[in-house]
Amino acid sequence: MSLSEWLVDKRKLLLSNKIKQSLNSQSRNLWIKCNHCGLLMYYKVLEDNLKVCPKCFYHFPASSQDRINYICDINSWQSCDLHLSSTDPLGFADRKVYSERLIDMKAKTYLSDAVQTGIASINCISVACGIMDFRFMGGSMGSVVGEKLTRLIEKATYLKLPLIIVCASGGARMQEGMLSLMQMAKISSALYRHSEASLPYFTVLTSPTTGGVTASFAMLGDLIIAEPNALIAFAGRRVIEQTIKEDLPDNFQTSEYLFKHGFIDLIISRTSLRSQLSRLLELYR
Template sequence: MSLEDWLLTKRNIKSGRTSKKESIAVAEGFWVKCERCALLMHDKALRKNSKVCPQCNHHFPTSSKDRIAQILDLNTWQPINNYVTSTDPLGFADQKLYGQRLVDMQNKTGLPDAVQTGLGQISNHPVALGIMDFRFMGGSMGSVVGEKLTRLIEVATYQKIPAIILCASGGARMQEGLLSLMQMAKVSSALQRHNQAGLLYIPILTSPTTGGVTASFAMLGDLIIAEPKALIAFAGRRVIEQTIKEQLPDNFQTSEYLFSHGFVDLIVPRTELKAKLAQILSLHRK
């Protein structure tokens, strides 16, 4: 897209005359429009700012690969259990066979499942890091996610280093039925042993963090951190309102609401997350 075309498109955006075709052209030309404040910015500038809008601080969705670059020191990432994949134990099928859905997601995202786990360093502090990726079936927690996180925590306990999990999930994976729900207890048990060893565990709640993930390891941290305006919930707003027969506040299930009620310890913007983690790790270093 030429500069003249971009300027014309930008004027149309401001005047509300942008067509769907022009919007697609902006996206293909690596220009991104903030969905909250409508600021138009270059994709490179957005990535340089950790995918956070410089005008309104809106946090764009980001991949696990980007998270690794944003949080860890350069060239310190060492993936573990990278090739653990689901075997479709139930032979589940809805609109598509679950086994085929897994293959499609793996081809689309380049990931074996909805979490990456590994070892790395944050400002020279060694950590065990798990990063959930919402692009893979909504970051749903199946048997592979639970197994990889459990193994990660066990490695952290054995090496006597802090464990950090970045949560982004729609909840338990329905295609694995009870097997997915069992992961809540399995990961929580590993965290209990990690805690008994006197080691630090920090969950970082990003948008969205919901369902069985919220009901287990996302809320079991020694220090719970959340990104600004992140959606954090167990059940949906409509389900809760219908159950209690009351209307909920507008900011219900946001990180700010949970912080004001004591469920979250810190709200940290993504651009400041690495520095804040480094500070916390230095305070807890033995």
């Protein structure tokens, strides 16, 4: 075999391998396996069921845009404060400089930060909505998340609108230190003024909702709603066990456990959340 023939065969082999890899990748994206029951389903089946397993009702993670589509009327979403974006006030660096991490997150998620805020409607009822996105640095609450939510609450109070915040967060953003912890008080103060205006506020806790978000606005709703089997906590399980020197129940920090002990009001599946929110909003009109 001549060198030219060998090169041609080599190129054909490489091209064939690339095609196979591409087909395998597409196949993996088309079929999704449930982590809980093992059901293998076509991706459109999962999408049509709002990313809830049709067999065991496991709730797959959903982006903020997904939740906007699931909850709000079509084309009703009007974004607020899209231009707000975090900076690096402390010059924080761990394995990566915080400013670089922000750039990476923006490129990966197409979001400016870990929450989307806007005015929308649910079955023609106008509402102010804040929807957190766990994909952006674990949904952590930094100064921009706090500012966007505070502005949203103040706008809802001014326009006399009900308020809904969908929580998905690992807590306060450590890269912003005390500036992130300050957001807990700032958001809570705005919520107090919203309550004084006799306007309703609902929170929807998704998995996970933890840390400073749980310790502030997530638990201040007039109605606190959670998705099934959502992880809802302040401190981590191991931290609590080591502090109290006791083993905790297996279902500790789940929405079902919290509902049983009176910390949340309702557990509603994602597939029926829109209709239930509509009914609840009607009661408060």
